[in-house]
Amino acid sequence: MQYVPFGSLGFDVSRLGFGCMRLPTAKDGDKTVIDRPRAIALLRRGIDGGITYVDTAYPYHGGESEIVTGLALKNGYREKVTLTTKLPVWAVKEEKDMNRLLDEQLKKLDVPYVDFYLLHALDKERIEKLKAFHYKDFCTQAIQDGRIKHAGFSFHDDKQTFLDFLHDWDQWGLAQIQFNYLDDQEQATVEGLREAGRCGVPIVVMEPLRGGALANPPANVRKMMEENPTKRSAVEWAFAYVADFPEVATILSGMSTEDQLEDNLSIFHRLTVNGMSEEDRQFAVQLKEAYLSRMPVKCTGCEYCQPCPQDVHIPDIFSAYNNAKMFDQPDRFANRYQELQSKNWDASRCVQCGACESACPQHLPIIDWLQRIDQERV
């Protein structure tokens, strides 16, 4: 396992971090019932295996994750790790809620402080709320009174929003972003990651396997991997791509089983910063292209076609359809489409007014695609 300096904060961190959002559960289909003995053993085995970064959050496992993480970190394990949890910004209704929630979380974790407290899952709207509630004062006070060591944020919006918020404060301890070889131009993007590095803000990566999808590639991608001279599993290619970036301090994996943990530990014993050859980097680009070649609708998600007068959520429909085709996951599409139908956002509401097609910079035949998707439903 490689350990790298956590920016300029004065300590090192393991490249593999333990994400506590997919702990083993005791009841199938019920995420809120964690199999506590197994989860605690799994987390401790990870730490014994070299992991020094543990990440949880208020909503994980319906609020149970913080409690079980705290239990796992007893018996001397807390001292071995950097511990992160996150402010549920959506639950903040007034300024004083930030203090109340942090206190509640420390109680659930049963610790006097956390090393990092992140403002969770930020987008434009949540950022505006945090600014109105003077988030810098709250974070500074929590650092001064010892409840947190450093503040950071986790992020899900576009690049400009990321850059603006990154530059909004010069005290960030870290920024957590979604990043993998398929999404390197999505959300914060590789450019945002590089800028964080220039600002001295270490990056923590979430979704390195894109919710597990990159671990199970479709046949054309699998064949490319089998034929490539450098042999890596699908999981290792995905981790290797992210671990290559020197701006990335640690990479989160939400491990649910002992096999996943051991496989990850073994992979991370081989991965290093700048560990990819030029041929490897080129191959990662080819893997991305192979996935994108399976994307039927060349929608970039720019949202210029929104809002539709009939409230058809065009980018969401195209994104769900493309993902289903890229990853061979028709069931996932069916579920997502049902959700869109339940909100009256689905393609059947289109009255063919043509407003979206005039606005689309990609000149996509949106109406035809909507009809086809609605009929096909994959």
Ligand code: SF4
């Ligand atoms: S053509 Fe259909 S989807 Fe496009 S704006 Fe009109 S109603 Fe909405």
Ligand code: SF4
């Ligand atoms: S305008 Fe075109 S490319 Fe942009 S989200 Fe709508 S359909 Fe996609």
